[in-house]
Each structure stands twice: as C-alpha cells, then as structure tokens.
Amino acid sequence: MCGIVGAVSTRNIVPVLVEGLKRLEYRGYDSCGVAVHHQGQLLRARSTSRVAELEAQVIGDRIEGATGIAHTRWATHGAPLVHNAHPHFSPSMTDARIALVHNGIIENHDELRDELVGHGYTFVSQTDTEVIAHLVDHYYDGDLFEAVKATTLRLKGAYAIAVFCRDEAHRVVGARLGSPLVLGIGQSSEVSERFLASDAMALAGVTSQIVYLEEGDVVDLQLGKHWIVQRKGEGFQNVQREVRTVHAHTGAAELGPYRHFMQKEIFEQPRAIADTLEGVEGFVPDLFGDDAERILSEVDSVLILACGTSYYAGSVAKYWLESIAKIATQVEIASEYRYRDSVPNPRCLIVTISQSGETADTLAALKHARALGMPHSLTICNVATSAMVRECELAYITRAGVEIGVASTKAFTTQLGGLFLLTLTLAKLRGHLSAEQESQWMRDLRHLPAALQGVLALEPQIIAWAEDFAKKDNALFLGRGQHYPIALEGALKLKEISYIHAEAYPAGELKHGPLALVDSSMPVVTIAPNDALVDKLKSNMQEVRARGGELYVFADADSRIESAPGIHAIRMPEHYGALSPILHVVPLQLLAYHTACARGTDVDKPRNLAKSVTVE
Template sequence: MCGIVGYVGRENCADLLIDGLSKLEYRGYDSAGVAIFDEGAIRVVKAQGRLACLEEKLKSQGWPTGHCGIGHTRWATHGVPSDVNSHPHCGKHTAVVHNGIIENYIEIKEFLLGKGYTFQSQTDTETVAKLLDYHLENGAKDEFDAISRTLRQVRGSYALGILFDSCPDKLFGVRKESPLIVGLGEGENFIASDVPAILKHTRNYYLLEENEVATLTAEGVTITDLDGAPIEKEVLTATWDIEAAEKGGYPHFMLKEIFEQPSAFSNTVSPRLRDGKIDLGIELTDEQLKNFKQIHIVACGTAMHAGIVGRYLIEKLARIPVNVDVASEFRYRDPILNKEDLVIIISQSGETADTLAAMRLAKKHGAHTLAVVNVVGSSIAREADSVLYTWAGPEIAVASTKAYTVQLSVMYLLAFKLGLCKGTLSQADAVALIDELAGIPVQLQSILGHAEEYKAIAEKYCHAEDMFFIGRGLDYALSQEGSLKLKEISYIHSEAYAAGELKHGTISLITDGVPVIALATQQRLCEKMVSNIKEVKARGADVLFICYEGYGDCSEFADSVIALPQSNDLFAPLLSIIPMQLFAYYVALLKGCDVDKPRNLAKSVTVE
C-alpha cells in the first residue's frame, strides 16, 4: 500500500516528485503530499484525493523550488482520507512519509502526550515524526542517532522517507517489511517504493534490507545498519525501461496488460522448455520434488485463484494432495506443516504482507518454500528457499490480469514437472502437454481478436446490480477469478459458485433478468453443467454461456455466447480468463468507473 518517492540532487524536485508519484499511484490514491526544502525550510503541501488534487493545490499556492524532498500517495489505514491525515507528517524538526503500519503507535503517542507533544492527525505515522523530534531533543548525538533510537522503539512494518530541517541537502530512507529501493543517479539520488518511479532517471538501484538506513546526498549514498556499521550493497539494474511502464497508446493500463498476455506467457514459459523437457531453473532436484508428501499453496486474491487452478492440475497430474489457503488465514489456523511438505507462495509483488508472514511460518516449521513472484529481488523472493520468477514485466493496473495468466503458466509447468518426477505422468504425455502449452500464446492472440464482441456483450449487462458466475471443476476455479475481476473494477455485486451447489441455497437469489455467467469447458462435466444452467434459466436468469467453438445449438438455455477455440480441457483456464477480463473491463468502462484505480483498492498490500 502507499507509495513513497524521495529526491536529492541538483534539479528542482517538485515536478520530479509528482512524476514519481504518478508512477506509484496504483499503490494508493486516497491523498497525496510532498515535503520540500524551499528557501531553507521544509515546506509541506498535501491534499485529499487523487494526485491531480495535489497538483492543483501546488499551482494555486506556487510550486516549491528546492532540490531535496519527499512525496507520498496514500492508501488509508489509520485515519480517514483527509488533508490532515495525508502524508508527509511533521514534527518540529522533521517531515516523514511512511508505507506500513506502526503497531504500537498508541503506546508511543501516549508517551509523547505525557511529554507535552501534540498531534494533529489520526495517523500512526505522525508518532514517528514526533518521536524523532523527541530523541533529537533528548540525547540523540545527531540525526542518524535519532533515527536509530526511534526505530528501536517502534514495532510494525515500515518504509520511511525522512527529512530533517538541520540537513537541507540530505535525505534518509529505511525499511522493515515494507519495500523501499534507493535509485542511483549522476549527481542525484532517489528513494522509492517501486522501480517505475525512478525509471525516467536511472535504472540502477539498491534494494534495502530489513532495518538498513540509507543516507542520500546529491554526491552519493551510504547504507548502514542501526548501529552505523557500513553495509556493502549490490547494484541492481532494472531490465525494462520506462516505455514498459507506460500505456503505449492504450486508454488504460488494464487493457494494455490484457493484450500483453500472449507475450508475458511466452516470456515465462519459453525459457523453461528445452527439447520437450522442463527446466524450472530452481535448486530443487527431481528426487527432492519426488519426495514431497504434501503441497500447500498460499496466496491472496487473484494469486490465490491461480493457486486453486494449480491444485486441480497438481492433484490430477502428480497425485500429490494439495491445500490452498488464503494467506491472511493460514497462520491463524495453526497449519500442520512438515519437513516433507512443499509450500508454494504466490505473489505478484513479492511484498504481500500476509503472504510473506505465511512463508516465514512455513520456513519456521522446516517446510521447503517455493516463491512464484514477478518482482525480482522482492522480500518474498529473497527469503524463499527457491524462486520461480514469472517475468511478466510491470503490471500497473490495480486489477491483476497478465500476472494471473503467468502465475497459471507456472502452475502448469510445476504440475507437469511433479508428474514426471512422481512417475504419474509419462514422458510421452508430458511432451504432448508441453507442446500444447507452448502453443497457448497463439490461441490467446486469437481470443483477443474478439475484443469488440465482448464489448458488445458487456453493453447488454453493464446495468446489472448483481451477477453470478458458475462452473464445475476448473471452470469453477475460473469463475472465482472472473467474479473478482468484475466486482473489483465495476462495483457490481458478483459471486462465484460451484454449479452443483446452486440447489443448496444459492438458487434462491436467481430472479428474472439476473445475469449468470456459465462456464462449460470441461467435456466430462458438460451435461451436468447444462442441467444447472437450465435450472437458473427456468428461474428467469439471463445466461452468458462460455464454451468451445462447435458446441452446437444452445439457444434453449443461453442468451449470449462466448465461444473459445477448441483446446484440451486442461488448458481451458488459460483461454477462458481473457474474455472474462475483457468483459469486466468493458462493463466497468461503460459504467464510468476508474478502471485502473478502483476505489478503496491498492496494487501491493503491504500491511495485514
């Protein structure tokens, strides 16, 4: 959640900070603000609402002209969205921007109130600014010592950008659990929550580790631990440029990322297929893979839905029992974990707080952890025992599309590999499946060519107040993701149900005109599925039927049809998701919703 950017250099930094925040607004957009040294003092300007509101305020008040500053775009946790609760938060000598949660902020606030300090906001972050003040005024040797003392006192997750009024040419950054990078330029340096914020200026950066403090000036960067001991860091280089993080002529990032799925799929799968064989590029040997007795897949939201498909695939092809858990619940059900277990952690950002905590629990119990992530060097990637990168490139829209597809692709590769290692999948069958998997991008491209048809269908359903997605087997797994995609960007109430469960209560919600999106791509379940569809049709549902080309006459029970190219049923999730994503996109667009930045959501959930 929340986006941080900071700059110190030779340029006037107000425009630069705003531009950096524009690349981070997907992380939260309840409010935004900047703190900039201007004529020897820290000037703070902040505003509730989107970044454009802050820009308007800056125009009306006059832009600061300093060369050192910090900026923030907020997803509200503590305190409602408002000008007062917006970041940066200030003390007498400090300005602070924060991504994360200070868990003991009430305790710290009560301590500071007892010392005579006052507070303006409802946020946890303001306690950090005032605590820095307290230590500066009560024994800290210098600014670094004040930071060190403060961080030893706070509990929680944080990425912090800090200015002191005594250091007009210096910027500090520190992190614990929440992500923060340090961008390395020529005569200028940066901090940011994510790489896109700095790509216009540099592709070289450091990844800060837990409780490392970065001190930035225009001339250079030093990184130390909390005791001031210097730390040598590896310089990393972003492998994609600013154009990859721009819309490229598309009206929205979401649409661009939907259309990028064939290439993202190829980027993830092709390097791992060699001469009909799978090379995952991880340290696990075939013998180790063979010996896993149980698999746990842990993730949140869309990534968890990819895990549900993964469970179907792995259990079918490798005959290993698989549990799929919502990461936020995994720790609290006291899961049974053993050294013979494989725990697969799926996260686009690699920074998802609940997922990271679940992985740490699995490691504590001795299970082998395998991360499936998109962001190289992210916290989950660094801490996992093994990593499979998805190589999807930047995904900016809050609603995940191409990240889901490449996560699915990794689930297929893992299922094939595990089946081969377990001996439940023959080499001949594996080769056939691998050939089909390699051909998926062509089919995806074909489906994308029907986007206008999906838009026409969306026009029919965009005024609905409720929708239901139903399916059986893999179709049910896809229904859950289709339903999530629709509700998160269009705000239409939507639910996904296993079609066989309709008669156990859900069918009471089906009335005249209620849209039901029915998936029927699993041949062995098709007859049963059609029976369920006829049941909702008899109650007045308006049915959108998703099936394979050549299904035959379905006019008796379907009001609209989306036909997919013929495929092995096993690969249907990779094909079905495209029309469901486009359907959700066009419904939201027709309703006038902000497709890329749906209300109340953020791209990277870095707090519990």
C-alpha cells in the same frame, strides 16, 4: 499501495520526486504530497486528487529544494483528507523541524500517541504516521540518523519510512521493516545524488544502480555517500548491501491505442504468455533454480500460499498438481494461514504466488511456514528483484511486464503458465509424465498465444453482453472442477471495477442455497468447457432456467450449448483440456472491463483498492 520517493541532491529535486510518484500511481492511492528542504525551512504541498494536480500545485507555489520526500497514500488510519496526507511535519506547521513519509501500519500507535501527548505534542491528523514524525522529533538531538534508529526500536508493526530534518540540509534517512524500500545511487559525475523509493520503478530514468534494503535496515543518505545499519536485538550493526543494476521499463506505462491500461493488458496476454514460456524446451527442474532437482525430488506435498487473484491461480494449480503430478496439494489464503494451528510437514514444498513479490500477507505466511520447520520454498512471481524472490529457495519469474491496472489480468494468466510448468516438472520427476505426453504438452503450450488471440476476437460479442450487465446490481458466476476458481476470478473482476455485487459458486452448489437468489433480474455467468462435467453443468443450467434466471454461457464449440430464450451463449474457439482455465478467464476479464466502461467507473484505479498490498 502507498508509494515513497526521496532524494538528496545538489539540484532542484522536485521534478524527480513528482515523476517518481507518477510511476507509482498504478499501485493505488487516494492522496499525495511532497515536502522539501528550502533555505532552512520545510515546504510542503498535499492533495487528495491525482499527482497531476499536486504537480500543478507545486509549480504554482514555486516549491523547490535539493532535499525532499514525496508520497502517495492509500488510507488506513484516517480518511483520505488533506490533513491526513503525507508528508507529516513535526512539531507543527509553523515551527516544523521533521518531515516524514511512511508505508505500513504501526500497531502500537495508540500508546505512543498517549506518550507523546504527555510530552506536549499536538496531533493534527488521525494517522499512525504522525506518531512516527513526533517520535523522531522527540529523539532528535542534532543527529537525524540516531533519532531514526531510536525511533525504530519503539515501533511495532510494519513500516518503510523516509525522513529529513530542517536543521540538516542534504540528508535523508530511511528505514524498513515488513514494507519494501530501495536505495538508488546517482550515476551522474556532475551531481552527487542518493535516492529512496518503495519500488525501483519510481527511479526509472534517474538511476539503474539499486540497493534492496533488508528487514531492519536503516540507511543514511548524504551527498555522494550512504551508510546502512541493520537492527540486531536492541542495537544496530554496520552492513554492506549489494548494488544491483536494475533496468526498469520506462516505456511500459504508455497507453498506446487503448482506452485503459486494463484493456491494453488484457490484449497483451498472448505476448505475456509467450514471453513467460520463452526458452522452455522441456519440463526440467533447472527452470526453477540451480538446486531445484534436489529440492523437488525431496518433497512429497505442496502448500500454496497467496492472496486475492493469486489465490485463485493457486486454486487452479491444485487441480493440475493432484491430477497430473499426483502430489497432494493444499491452497491457503495467506492472510489466514499464520493465524491458525496447522500441521507442518518438513517435506512439503511451500509455493508462494505474488504479482509484485512484496505482498505483506504472503511474505509473512512464508516466514511462518519456515518457522514451523518447512524449509523448501518456491515462488511464482513477476518481479525478479522482489522480496519474495529473495526469500524463497526457488523461483519462476513470469514475464508479464509492468501491470498498471489494479485489477490483475496478464499477471494472473502468466502465473497459471508458471504453475503449469511446475506441475509438469513435478509430474516428470515423480514418473507420471511419458515422453509422448511431454511432447504433447509442449505443443499445447506453444499454441497458447494463438489460442488466446482467438479468444480476444470475441470482444464484440462480449461488449453486447456488457450493456445488459451494466444495468444490473448483482451477478452469479458458476463453474465446475478446475473452472470453479475461474468463476471466482470472474466474479472478483466484475466487483473490483464495475462495483456490481458478484459471487461465484461451484455449479453443483446452486441447490444448496444460492438458487434462492435466482430470478429474472439475476444474470448467471456460466463457464462451460466440454469436459467430463459438462453434462452435470447442463443440469445446473436447467435449474437456473426453471427459476426464470438469465444464463450467459461461455461454451466450448463442441459442448452443444446454443443460444435460446433465457440462454445467451458465446462459443469459445476451441477446447483446451487442462489448459482451458487460461483461455476461459479472458472473456470474463473482457466482460468485467466493458461492463465497467458502460457504468463509467474508474477502470484502472477502482475505488478503495491498491495494486500492491504491502500492509496486513
């Protein structure tokens, strides 16, 4: 979602700020801006276009400064208009003293707004962020650090903020609660610098020395030094945070020969799966952490918490965990879990799934589960330094690499890879995996990259289908068993990037309502692996044909489903048993991608969506 970059330096920092925003574009945004301290005044540029347009504006207006902040905004409070874009100034543009950017949502902004209006402040935006800027100005009495600390005591909700003051050159203050923020320590001996960012990637090429700020931290950045305090009740205490060396992937965002990042990331999946499984020689608890054997041996059930695509990965894993590891498994949408009464089990393993490791709803659900008395937690995550990894006892780090496209592809399949390793590890610990079965699963996993290459070779046939789909307004996706979540994921991908309304159902549910939607204008995508349910699925397909529906079937080679009038079939290279969901999702990704291309939508940055959802 929103991105923050800030800096204190002795050089013109604007190019660093703008480059940092470019590195955060993949998170999704609908406006952007930058503000700097220049010769005792605040300068600002904002845009509702892309960062490249903001950069041109900055150059044209000759905006320079050694202290500054920058932001990409994904609209929550207030439409994506220039006057709602960050940074926000206080008290006004003509006499601005405070400049501030903010990620998150302030839940008590209405009452604070009324209070500040009573103090004489004028609001020029509809954002909750402007409340924070005015509140900092209200508390300011010559010390920005103290003003920000006082402000955070008044805020309810989630925030990461960066703020500087006209009256204090070479000083930026940051604070976080429920939204990520990192401190970067400049490494040049000639330039004394400190940086703030919502993601260490924003600082790639500038510094590799990163401090991950914790909940309730307030940080004071000055030339060559910084201080961190953490909120304790209604006060603060000094804290020390570990400096970590983080090498962000500066070359990971190169498009290469591909048309879009999403296409590139779809075709990176064989390598991503191979990297995720690299070094796995057996299904042992040590894969998940030093204390994993004790923890995994103590649990008697699994609760999976995730959102969006990650939730569908967890839904597939439920089939695996219960059928292979014989362990009771529940999957919850993280944004719903903590708002209902549930029955805690102290011996349950909480499994969170997140691409970024910063998903606000999933982090909150994890903390809620722990508060209920369930201490054991494990995360499947793509970012080793993320909040999710730090919060959980155990972790399996997928190695998908940086994913730029908002619609997740390789992060999803590598999550499935990590979840399958967890399944087999629990199966072995619980006595449900023989040595012969372990060897066979290992062979199957090692063959996965080659099997994925075979699926990717189907792209020309899928492009032909996409031309038909591009003319449609609706689509149905059908699957059974462990492929029902894959149908859900396929429908999500199509609606995310092509804006075609798509829904997914278990195929057996057709006659219980969705069949009313089927006619000749409704394409019905069917996932047809040659498993125990294939004959049942064929009956469901006949229900569609009897109503004049057009079937588009991804069928295993030996499922005996052929193209015929009203049935379009693409044959998958091979049947892959329990691992089949990892293969069957790939043609659905390609179908969504090429349909979106045919419709001319913004594939990598679909409207209204963000890559990393860091607000509730």
